[in-house]
Ligand code: SF4
């Protein structure tokens with residue numbers, strides 16, 4: 001299939017249109033705008049106040065894919081930011097310094113509120129303190145306690161609900177001038193759950209052999225609407241239905257993975273991947289996989305904006321605020337390492353993968369600190385080999401194509417060897 | 430011990446500092462059957478509750494400059510700060526085998542995940558990631574925090590096989606109030622007469638407090654202050670600086686020495702914040718858990734670990750410290766790869782710039798070896814401050 005055909009995929013076109021429309025809305029000057037983070041975002045709640053949802057991480061990704069993030073990061077470093085810290089933050093701060101232009105070419109308005117959903121990552125807290133310096137706008141914090149014992153406790157849930165009631169909702173009412181209507185929220189949550197059902201169906205199709213989809217490189221597109229400004233909308237429902245039909249079509253035709261460069265060809269390796277992708281060389285990175293016949297059948301990154309398959313979470317209109325609390329508590333990086341190990345090991349078994357590949361991100365401690373142990377534990381539990389590559393999110397200085405390619409090639413060889421040896425349960429040194 | 434000289438006290442503390450087998454804590458544990466030791470990474474945990482359980486809170490600050498990290502590097506990539514790897518090294522080489530449980534403060538993602546590593550590697554140990562509120566209202570963050578404290582209390586009761594009574598809690602609150610008062614006295618003393626209480630000594634004295642029971646540590650500080658006062662030490666023409674950013678992974682002792690040798694008296698710092706986190710005495714009447722919770726909410730230091738909910742509030746603690754300690758400037762000393770310290774820094778820097786307070790920034794690792802560049806940097810800084818203040 002040619003590149004042209006890929007672009008013609010109906011769901012992709014729809015998503016492109018949705019994203020463009022959201023940027024137009026944000027930059028229109030006609031709506032109130034909130035900046036907020038992807039993990040644990042409260043899109044349905046913001047919709048109750050007609051507030052548009054702008055996500056700095058997504059802006060950083062957009063800029064990275066357009067090869068603009070490197071200069072932005074340097075700009076932030078010139079203004080006193082350390083080389084060592086999260087590059088999303090620096091890409092965002094550098095973007096401000098360079099005029100704060102949205103992907104549609106129009107300037108981003110200053111946010112009316114910074115909604116600090118402090119879940120999954122400590123850096124978020126500092127990031128919004130830094131943005132507040134610039135925008136001097138209200139910042140409302142929703143602290144989501146870390147699920148350090150593997151599951152949310154009643155105290156955690158109660159705390160979040162109380163913050164929603166006493167901090168977040170009153171602030172949003174004040175900023176928007178709109179009174180909170182819980183029934184409106186219920187309606188949005190009902191829609192979220194509907195889209196989430198199709199999303200989980202989609203995730204699980206990669207159990208098939210060959211897998212009709214790639215759940216990492218392709219997955220980041222599939223997750224787009226549910227992770228961002230569309231959860232709770234009719235558009236998201238339509239998008240996931242359309243995606244479902246497209247995938248079903250591929251299954252019916254016995255097709256494997258579709259890549260930006262066409263059909264992948266024979267599926268030789270099935271991998272589970274942990275960690276975010278590199279965005280500055282995204283296509284090049286993906287190519288290293290599909291050229292080798294490697295498909296990612298499950299990834300942790302597609303759970304970073306919410307985990308729906310592992311313990312069947314769905315937004316619940318009957319318990320609206322509690323359900324938002326559970327959603328926030330359950331995002332992948334808010335879960336402790338033993339739970340992450342369990343999720344990945346289960347993925348390897350259930351999706352019959354050949355092993356775990358970790359893309360360790362230099363500037364993201366939330367994912368990266370602990371990954372070496374995580375890899376060894378998953379190896380122990382599954383008997384399948386793990387491997388490690390190191391890149392960065394949006395800083396082009398830290399993507400070494402030759403190194404990554406070498407690592408991947410030796411990993412694939414290792415899998416081959418293991419297959420020849422009959423797949424005994426040895427672990428890597 | 431009150432007749433001891435400064436040298437004896439400092440040698441004693443240095444011995445504790447260098448002893449990576451934690452012999453003092455082991456001796457404490459062996460002195461009575463059934464005693465338990467709870468290790469903690471010392472940014473902030475409520476030591477009062479551990480103490481009230483009859484257990485020894487043991488502050489663990491990584492492996493320092495001298496620990497050879499052999500296994501730890503197989504646990505952490507090179508772009509992660511050093512403290513988790515040297516702490517894991519201590520654990521897997523058996524140096525923490527007598528420690529019955531570990532507490533990890535909520536300060537950053539590295540700490541979060543370190544608590545998970547403990548859960549995976551040391552399955553038979555008590556592990557608690559200790560979350561604190563970032564909402565400072567009594568009825569919101571306060572309720573959450575008091576419940577977390579109660580959960581901690583219950584966990585320790587189960588571990589220790591005995592109830593933690595209110596009376597025991599009140600007593601421990603008193604013990605730590607007193608300890609904090611003396612910590613503050615030492616800091617005040619150093620600030621008033623930094624030539625009489627060099628920072629290396631103060632640092633070692635505080636480090637000893639991570640290992641000794643608080644009662645003994647309090648006594649040690651009393652003895653030190655008395656002994657330091659008896660010493661006749663010359664005053665140098667140093668400038669006065671506040672050091673900030675070193676609240677977690679600690680710099681090598683040589684770095685602290687180098688700063689003073691190069692002409693900077695450290696008149697305040699954020700080493701071992703846990704000893705100074707609460708800014709006022711915790712009341713000893715009423716419900717101790719509630720009291721501890723309120724003290725945290727309303728009377729605690731503003732640090733990178735906390736959300737500051739107003740723009741104006743940001744940096745006010747540092748500015749107040751500078752004013753109170755009559756500091757001429759600030760040294761930002763942060764561990765490499767430390768997100769909280771390094772992300773906080775530009776905001777604090779902008780506050781200093783607005784007030785025309787001189788500063789320099791430096792990064793270190795607990796095992797940084799080369800002090801010459803640091804000495805040159807701080808020496809130049811000290812000279813420029815002196816010049817500037819004369820002009
Ligand atoms: S540290 Fe990681 S999770 Fe946190 S903001 Fe940066 S990329 Fe996101």
Ligand code: SF4
Pocket residue numbers: 510511512513536537538539540677678764766767768769770
């Ligand atoms: S030194 Fe900084 S990054 Fe490392 S564990 Fe401590 S607070 Fe976290």
